[in-house]
Structures are given as structure tokens and as C-alpha cells.
Amino acid sequence: MDGTCTAYLKFPQVTGAATTAKYTVTYDGGTADKTVDQSAGANQGTWVSLGTFAFKQGNSARTVPRPQRNYPELAPRLPKGHEPCSPPGQPAEWNRSIAHRPPVxxxxxxxxxxxxxxxxxxxxxxxxxxxxxxxxxxxxxxxxxxxxxxxxxxxxxxxxxxxxxxxxxxxxxxxxxxxxxxxxxxxxxxxxxxxxxxxxxxxxxxxxxxxxxxxxxxxxxxxxxxxxxxxxxxxxxxxxxxxxxxxxxxxxxxxxxxxxxxxxxxxxxxxxxxxxxxxxxxxxxxxxxxxxxx
Missing domain, CATH: 3.40.1580 (SMI1/KNR4-like)
Structure with a gap:
């Protein structure tokens, strides 16, 4: 039947969780974008409310995660004991140059x-x-x-x-x-x-x-x-x-x-x-x- 419901999500306790995880809730009347701090201790391992919305019977209600993290632009970090690979014909210093950072x-x-x-x-x-x-x-x-x-x-x-x-x-x-x-x-x-x-x-x-x-x-x-x-x-x-x-x-x-x-x-x-x-x-x-x- 038609009615008003609260949308919840749950995520596990992990180190380095996103502070601005994006979610889109589709309901009767449109969509709503929500941002959740998944790093907050109070939010991890429990159900977190995204808000209350109106739904109709048969309506395709969805909550879609849109992962996004806002990191500064950094060169990729190497595993311990490894050296960055250089393109053919380039010196070993090529990958250490900020002007020639390797792709992600x-x-x-x-x-x-x-x-x-x-x-x-x-x-x-x-x-x-x-x-x-x-x-x-x-x-x-x-x-x-x-x-x-x-x-x-x-x-x-x-x-x-x-x-x-x-x-x-x-x-x-x-x-x-x-x-x-x-x-x-x-x-x-x-x-x-x-x-x-x-x-x-x-x-x-x-x-x-x-x-x-x-x-x-x-x-x-x-x-x-x-x-x-x-x-x-x-x-x-x-x-x-x-x-x-x-x-x-x-x-x-x-x-x-x-x-x-x-x-x-x-x-x-x-x-x-x-x-x-x-x-x-x-x-x-x-x-x-x-x-x-x-």
C-alpha cells in the first residue's frame, strides 16, 4: 500500500571508510541525494537513516550508492621493496618526477x-x-x-x-x-x-x-x-x-x-x-x- 517509510543503510566497521559517501534515494516524487560519514564510529555497524520519504505500491524504490572519496592528487604509493616501472626508453627517474606522474x-x-x-x-x-x-x-x-x-x-x-x-x-x-x-x-x-x-x-x-x-x-x-x-x-x-x-x-x-x-x-x-x-x-x-x- 501507499505510505511513508524511512530509508536505512548499513555498512561494516572498517579503517579508512569514506567521510562523504554519496547515496541517491529514489521515491515517489523524485530522487534525493544524501551524504553519509561512514568513518563516524556511531554510524559503523548499525542502521543509519537517510530520511523519510513517500512511496507508492508498485513504485520502484531504490537506494543507490555513488562511491566518492575526495583525496588530494598524489602519486601512487608503492608496496614495500618495489621500484616504479619506467616506460621503455625512459630513465628510472621518470616516475619520480612530479611532472611525469604515472596514472592511477x-x-x-x-x-x-x-x-x-x-x-x-x-x-x-x-x-x-x-x-x-x-x-x-x-x-x-x-x-x-x-x-x-x-x-x-x-x-x-x-x-x-x-x-x-x-x-x-x-x-x-x-x-x-x-x-x-x-x-x-x-x-x-x-x-x-x-x-x-x-x-x-x-x-x-x-x-x-x-x-x-x-x-x-x-x-x-x-x-x-x-x-x-x-x-x-x-x-x-x-x-x-x-x-x-x-x-x-x-x-x-x-x-x-x-x-x-x-x-x-x-x-x-x-x-x-x-x-x-x-x-x-x-x-x-x-x-x-x-x-x-x-
Whole structure:
């Protein structure tokens, strides 16, 4: 029926959230542009009102995020131990000159170039314009703590990029010092919350549970600044299977994808038809910022 409703949105607690995130609410009578400070502690992890609007039955009501961050113009920051690549025929000082800054999608020279990579990992590297960093990771120790093997293509992504931020909005979790981009640290925190007796049987991933060693459940490996979340469903009785589960906006509506982590991430970043998770519809540049530089 017709009536007046309040529009809400929810986004997770992350470091470096946008201070001026833009949203457009479509209602009966037009549209309204709203700006939300996602970095405010009072706003993170809870429902935030965008205002009250009139709606009619059958009206196509929508709240569309329009990601935007106002950063000063800076040359891209390099991962530790890397040197900027120079165009053919140019001296090494070329990229250090303010007058010849590389584009945002600049490439980085790596001390370790991959010989053979998963097809989808390679596509992400080419899409972003990035050379694999060759980051050393003790996967044996990580998988021993988790109690399950992790996807091989995810390991390649982690070694190539490390944890960080794709396209200025997609958080990728790996083995990073900073908690915001550390897969294991985030999993420990989520598991501790799931085990908290004060919360009873309530889980942040209902109707699922956070994965416990020897059991089955979800482990988060990525998200967006407006609340999309990406998980693996891991069953210790079926090692070697890592279906991707994701949700966008509606925390009760889950989507299951029979595809690899790297294929899912590539489609999020580059596939204009990958609804509702694709981010290219917002006109974002293809970039990557390492977690230790944010």
C-alpha cells in the first residue's frame, strides 16, 4: 500500500571508510541525494537513516550508492621493496618526477614475477595493471590454525597483491599487519563473537555460522564500503571445496556462486553485468592500494 517509510543503510566497521559517501534515494516524487560519514564510529555497524520519504505500491524504490572519496592528487604509493616501472626508453627517474606522474592504474616492478598463474588471477593483474609482488606467506601455519586448506587461487592473489583496497572500495583480506586487511585476525574476531554466550544463538551470518576448526561455516575474505560481503563456505569434511557466498545490502539474502575466489573478484571489479555485486556501474577507476599504505 501507499505510505511513508524511512530509508536505512548499513555498512561494516572498517579503517579508512569514506567521510562523504554519496547515496541517491529514489521515491515517489523524485530522487534525493544524501551524504553519509561512514568513518563516524556511531554510524559503523548499525542502521543509519537517510530520511523519510513517500512511496507508492508498485513504485520502484531504490537506494543507490555513488562511491566518492575526495583525496588530494598524489602519486601512487608503492608496496614495500618495489621500484616504479619506467616506460621503455625512459630513465628510472621518470616516475619520480612530479611532472611525469604515472596514472592511477600504474604498474609496479616486482622482484618476483610469476611464471604460471591462475587464469582469473592473471586477468585481475592485467585489469588493475599490477605486477605480482611475490609476498612471502606461511600458508602452512595459517591453514594449521584455521584447520582447513585455503583456495590455491586465493593464495596466488594474496602473494600477488597482499591485503588492500581495490577500486577504492573493495576490501581484500590477506596476510597483512593491519587488522582491517588481515584475514586471520578478522576470522578470529568473528568467531569470538559467534562463541560469545551473551549473544545466544545469534550470528552475524545467520542462518550460517562462522567457521570453526573441524566444523563447517563461513570465513570472510572481502567486502565493500557500502556493506557487500564475500565469504567462503568451508566444510572440514569436504576439503578442497570453497563455494563463494555473498550478500549485498539485504543481510538476509544470500547468493551462492560455484566459481573460484579470483573469478568472483574479477567479475566484481570488471563485469558490468555482474549484478548486484559488480562495482563498474559506479564509474570507479581500476586501482589497488596495499593495506600497509592506507
Amino acid at each position: 592504474t600504474s604498474r609496479f616492478c616486482s622482484p618476483l614475477r610469476a611464471k604460471s598463474l591462475d587464469m582469473w588471477v592473471q586477468r585481475i593483474l592485467e585489469f588493475i595493471g599490477w605486477e605480482p609482488a611475490g609476498i612471502p606467506v606461511d600458508w602452512e601455519a595459517i591453514e594449521r590454525e584455521i584447520g582447513a586448506p585455503l583456495p590455491p587461487d586465493y593464495k596466488e592473489l594474496s602473494e600477488a597483491f597482499g591485503g588492500g583496497l581495490f577500486n577504492d572500495t573493495v576490501t581484500f583480506l590477506a596476510r597483512e599487519e593491519r587488522k582491517a586487511f588481515n584475514l586471520v585476525t578478522r576470522w578470529r574476531s568473528a568467531l569470538a563473537a559467534d562463541r560469545d554466550p551473551r549473544l545466544g544463538d545469534v550470528s552475524a551470518v545467520t542462518p550460517y555460522k562462522i567457521y570453526e576448526p573441524g566444523g563447517k561455516g563461513l570465513i570472510s575474505w572481502g567486502s565493500t564500503e557500502w556493506g557487500d560481503e564475500y565469504f567462503w563456505f568451508i566444510d572440514s569434511a569436504e576439503p578442497g571445496k570453497w563455494p563463494v557466498l555473498a550478500r549485498a545490502g539485504d543481510i538476509d539474502q544470500w547468493h551462492t556462486f560455484d566459481m573460484s575466489t579470483s573469478e568472483f573478484l574479477y567479475r566484481v571489479l570488471a563485469d558490468t553485468d555482474f549484478r548486484p555485486f559488480g562495482v563498474t556501474q559506479y564509474g570507479l577507476e581500476a586501482t589497488f592500494e596495499p593495506g600497509d599504505t592506507l
